[in-house]
Amino acid sequence: MKIVTDEKRLLGPGPCNVSERVRAALARPMLGHLDPDFLEVMETCKDRLRGVFRTRNAATFPVSGTGSAGMEFLLVNFVEPGDRVVVGVNGVFGSRMANLAEKIGAEVHRITAAWGEALPLDGLKAAIDEHKPKFFGLVNGETSTGVYQSVDGLAEAVHAHGGLFALDCVTSLAGMPVEIDARGIDLAFSGTQKCLACPPGLAPVTVSERAREALARRLRPVPSFYLDLNEILAYINGSGGRSYHHTAPISMVVALTEALAEVLEEGLEARWERHAEAARYLTAQFGKRGFTPLVAEGDRLHPLTTLRLPEGFDETAVRKRLLVEHGIEVGAGLGPLAGKIWRIGLMGHNARPEVVDELLAAFDSGTP
Amino acid sequence: MKIVTDEKRLLGPGPCNVSERVRAALARPMLGHLDPDFLEVMETCKDRLRGVFRTRNAATFPVSGTGSAGMEFLLVNFVEPGDRVVVGVNGVFGSRMANLAEKIGAEVHRITAAWGEALPLDGLKAAIDEHKPKFFGLVNGETSTGVYQSVDGLAEAVHAHGGLFALDCVTSLAGMPVEIDARGIDLAFSGTQKCLACPPGLAPVTVSERAREALARRLRPVPSFYLDLNEILAYINGSGGRSYHHTAPISMVVALTEALAEVLEEGLEARWERHAEAARYLTAQFGKRGFTPLVAEGDRLHPLTTLRLPEGFDETAVRKRLLVEHGIEVGAGLGPLAGKIWRIGLMGHNARPEVVDELLAAFDSGTP
Numbered sequence: 001m002k003i004v005t006d007e008k009r010l011l012g013p014g015p016c017n018v019s020e021r022v023r024a025a026l027a028r029p030m031l032g033h034l035d036p037d038f039l040e041v042m043e044t045c046k047d048r049l050r051g052v053f054r055t056r057n058a059a060t061f062p063v064s065g066t067g068s069a070g071m072e073f074l075l076v077n078f079v080e081p082g083d084r085v086v087v088g089v090n091g092v093f094g095s096r097m098a099n100l101a102e103k104i105g106a107e108v109h110r111i112t113a114a115w116g117e118a119l120p121l122d123g124l125k126a127a128i129d130e131h132k133p134k135f136f137g138l139v140n141g142e143t144s145t146g147v148y149q150s151v152d153g154l155a156e157a158v159h160a161h162g163g164l165f166a167l168d169c170v171t172s173l174a175g176m177p178v179e180i181d182a183r184g185i186d187l188a189f190s191g192t193q194k195c196l197a198c199p200p201g202l203a204p205v206t207v208s209e210r211a212r213e214a215l216a217r218r219l220r221p222v223p224s225f226y227l228d229l230n231e232i233l234a235y236i237n238g239s240g241g242r243s244y245h246h247t248a249p250i251s252m253v254v255a256l257t258e259a260l261a262e263v264l265e266e267g268l269e270a271r272w273e274r275h276a277e278a279a280r281y282l283t284a285q286f287g288k289r290g291f292t293p294l295v296a297e298g299d300r301l302h303p304l305t306t307l308r309l310p311e312g313f314d315e316t317a318v319r320k321r322l323l324v325e326h327g328i329e330v331g332a333g334l335g336p337l338a339g340k341i342w343r344i345g346l347m348g349h350n351a352r353p354e355v356v357d358e359l360l361a362a363f364d365s366g367t368p
Numbered sequence: 369m370k371i372v373t374d375e376k377r378l379l380g381p382g383p384c385n386v387s388e389r390v391r392a393a394l395a396r397p398m399l400g401h402l403d404p405d406f407l408e409v410m411e412t413c414k415d416r417l418r419g420v421f422r423t424r425n426a427a428t429f430p431v432s433g434t435g436s437a438g439m440e441f442l443l444v445n446f447v448e449p450g451d452r453v454v455v456g457v458n459g460v461f462g463s464r465m466a467n468l469a470e471k472i473g474a475e476v477h478r479i480t481a482a483w484g485e486a487l488p489l490d491g492l493k494a495a496i497d498e499h500k501p502k503f504f505g506l507v508n509g510e511t512s513t514g515v516y517q518s519v520d521g522l523a524e525a526v527h528a529h530g531g532l533f534a535l536d537c538v539t540s541l542a543g544m545p546v547e548i549d550a551r552g553i554d555l556a557f558s559g560t561q562k563c564l565a566c567p568p569g570l571a572p573v574t575v576s577e578r579a580r581e582a583l584a585r586r587l588r589p590v591p592s593f594y595l596d597l598n599e600i601l602a603y604i605n606g607s608g609g610r611s612y613h614h615t616a617p618i619s620m621v622v623a624l625t626e627a628l629a630e631v632l633e634e635g636l637e638a639r640w641e642r643h644a645e646a647a648r649y650l651t652a653q654f655g656k657r658g659f660t661p662l663v664a665e666g667d668r669l670h671p672l673t674t675l676r677l678p679e680g681f682d683e684t685a686v687r688k689r690l691l692v693e694h695g696i697e698v699g700a701g702l703g704p705l706a707g708k709i710w711r712i713g714l715m716g717h718n719a720r721p722e723v724v725d726e727l728l729a730a731f732d733s734g735t736p
Binding site: 005006007008010012014015016017018023024026027028029030031032033034035037064065066067068069071072076092096099100103104191193199200201221222223224225226244245246247248249250251252255323329334 | 434
C-alpha cells in the first residue's frame with residue numbers, strides 16, 4: 001500500500017506530502033477543546049514532541065499558528081526593548097529573526113555569512129563573548145539556502161554570559177539531529193509541514209526551565225496575548241482546572257499527534273539517515289545533469305537540497321512543466337538566489353530514492 | 369444521510385460539529401502554498417468570506433490562527449501606543465480586547481455593563497462623542513454571556529470623529545446578521561468553529577479601505593511580523609508574483625472554503641432564521657425544566673443560549689453525566705457566571721430542533 005496517494009508530489013521547501021494515516025487523523029470527528037478525550041490527545045502530542053525535540057522541557061507544545069508564529073512566539077516572550085540580541089544571518093530566516101527583534105526594540109547585532117555558507121563557529125563565539133547577548137538566535141536549517149548550521153559549543157558560550165540560546169528548527173526537526181537538551185538549547189521552534197510530514201498550521205515549540213526563569217524576570221508585559229507563554233500554559237499545562245486561553249486547533253493537533261507517532265515509530269536516527277541518503281542520491285543524480293551543490297559538503301541541510309542551475313537553463317519553464325505535466329513541485333531560489341538555484345525538498349515520506357527517480361524520469365522526459 | 373456522524377454532540381460555546389463534507393475537504397491531498405490550484409482555493413475562500421461578511425472589502429481573508437489571533441491582528445495593526453480607544457466591556461471578550469489595547473500602550477476607556485446585559489446604544493454614543501476614539505471596539509456576540517450587541521447608529525458616531533469601528537463577530541458570523549458594509553463596520557474578525565461549522569484554526573477578518581488608509585498613516589511599525597496586514601497582503605492579495613510571508617495552513621483553508629460553500633448554499637437569511645428558531649425552542653423547553661434565560665429577549669445571541677440554573681441544581685454532575693453517558697457537551701459559565709449558568713451552543717448544523725430533542729432526551733433520562 002502506498003503511504004501517500006496525492007495527485008501532486010511536493011518536492012519544494014514545504015509543505016511536503018502527508019500520509020493517508022495523518023490525513024485520516026485530520027478528518028476525525030470534532031472534539032471540544034476541553035473534552036477529556038482531546039486533553040489526552042494534547043498530552044500525547046506534547047510527550048511525542050518532547051521525544052522528537054529530545055528534551056524534558058515541561059513547556060513543549062504546538063503554538064496555534066504556522067512556523068512563523070513559532071518564531072514570533074519566542075521573540076515576543078523572550079526579548080524586551082533594549083535587550084542585546086545576536087542573530088546569525090545567512091538567509092531569509094535569520095534575517096527575519098533579526099528584523100523582528102529590532103521591531104520589538106532590541107539592540108540587534110547581526111553576524112553574517114554569504115547565502116549558501118554556514119556561519120563559522122569561532123566567529124559566532126567571538127560575537128557572543130563581545131556582545132554578551134541576552135538572546136542568541138540561530139537558524140539550524142536555513143530553508144532559503146539549504147544550509148545546516150552546526151551549534152557545537154555555542155550554548156556554553158551563551159550561558160557563560162547568562163543568555164538564552166534560541167534555535168529555528170523548522171526544516172531540521174525530524175530530518176536531521178536536533179538534540180535540544182544535549183546541546184543546551186533553551187528555546188526552539190519548528191513547523192509541522194517539513195520533516196514531520198503533517199499539514200502546515202502548527203508551530204511546535206520547546207522552552208527550557210532556564211528560559212522560564214528569565215521570563216519571570218521580565219520588566220514589561222509580553223506585548224501579545226495570543227502568544228503569551230504564561231497565558232498559554234494555563235491552558236496547555238493546566239493541572240486541575242485548565243483556564244480558557246484560546247480554542248485549540250483541534251483537528252491539526254490530532255493530525256500532528258499522529259504524524260509524530262509515524263516519526264517515533266520509524267526512530268529518529270533511522271529517519272535522519274533516510275533523509276541523508278535521499279539527499280546524497282539526489283545530488284549525485286542531478287550532478288550528472290549539470291547541477292552543482294550550492295552548499296559545501298559538511299554543511300548541507302539534507303531535507304532541502306539547493307542546486308546551482310546549469311548554464312542557460314530555463315528554470316521557470318522547466319519548473320512549470322514539471323508541475324503542469326507531471327504534478328511535481330520543486331522550489332525556486334529566493335532573494336539573491338532567485339533564478340540561480342533550485343530548492344528540492346525530500347522531506348518526510350518523500351525522502352526516498354524512488355521519489356528521486358520519479359523526479360528524474362519527469363525531468364529527463366522533457367530534455368532533448 | 370446524516371450531515372454529521374460524530375460520536376459526540378458539541379453543544380458548548382464551540383467548536384461545534386463539522387459535516388462529513390467539510391471533514392472530507394480537510395483530508396484532501398496536500399498542495400503547495402504557491403501552487404496555482406491552491407491559490408485558486410484561496411481566492412474562492414476570500415470571495416465566499418466577502419459573501420458571508422456582506423462586504424466588498426478587498427482585504428478579506430483568513431488569518432492563520434484561531435479567532436483570538438483575529439482579535440490580536442486587528443489590535444496590532446490598528447492601535448498604536450497613545451491612541452485613544454473605547455471598548456464596550458460586558459464579558460470575557462470585551463474585557464480581553466480592552467486589556468490587549470492597554471498592553472499595546474493605548475489610552476483605553478471601558479464602557480461597561482453587567483455580564484448578561486447589552487450595552488445601551490445611547491451610552492456608547494455618548495462615550496464615542498466624549499472620547500473621540502481612533503479605535504472603537506465592540507463584541508457583536510459575547511460568547512461568555514450570550515448577549516448579541518446591536519450596533520445601530522454607532523458607525524456614524526465613530527466616523528464623525530475619524531475613528532475606526534471594530535467588531536468581534538466570532539459567535540455571530542453566519543448565525544445572526546453581520547452586515548459589514550451596510551452597517552459601516554471598518555474592521556471585523558471571526559472564528560471558524562462557531563456558526564461556520566468548520567474546525568477551529570483560522571480567523572476570518574475583513575478590513576475596509578478607510579482602515580487601510582489609517583494604517584498607511586501609522587507612525588510606528590506594526591509590532592508583529594506574523595500578523596502585519598501589509599506583509600500578509602503581499603502573499604494573500606499579491607497580483608503577479610506573490611511574495612512569501614508564511615506557509616498558509618493549506619488543509620484548514622480548503623476546509624473553510626468548503627464550509628463557506630455550505631453556508632452560502634443555505635443562504636444567510638435562512639441560516640439566521642434556523643439559528644433563531646432553534647434557540648427559541650431550546651429556551652422554551654428548558655424553561656419547562658426550571659431554567660430561565662440570563663439575557664433579555666431582544667438581546668439574545670441565538671447561536672449560544674445562556675440559561676440560569678434551577679435552584680439547587682448540581683450543574684457539574686449533570687454536565688459530566690451528559691458528556692460521559694450521552695456524548696453531549698454543554699458549556700459551563702465563565703468568571704462571575706461560573707456555577708450559575710449553562711451556555712448551550714446550537715451552531716451550524718446543530719441549530720435544529722431534533723438536536724434540542726436529543727439533548728432533552730439525555731437530560732430527562734437522568735432526572736428523577
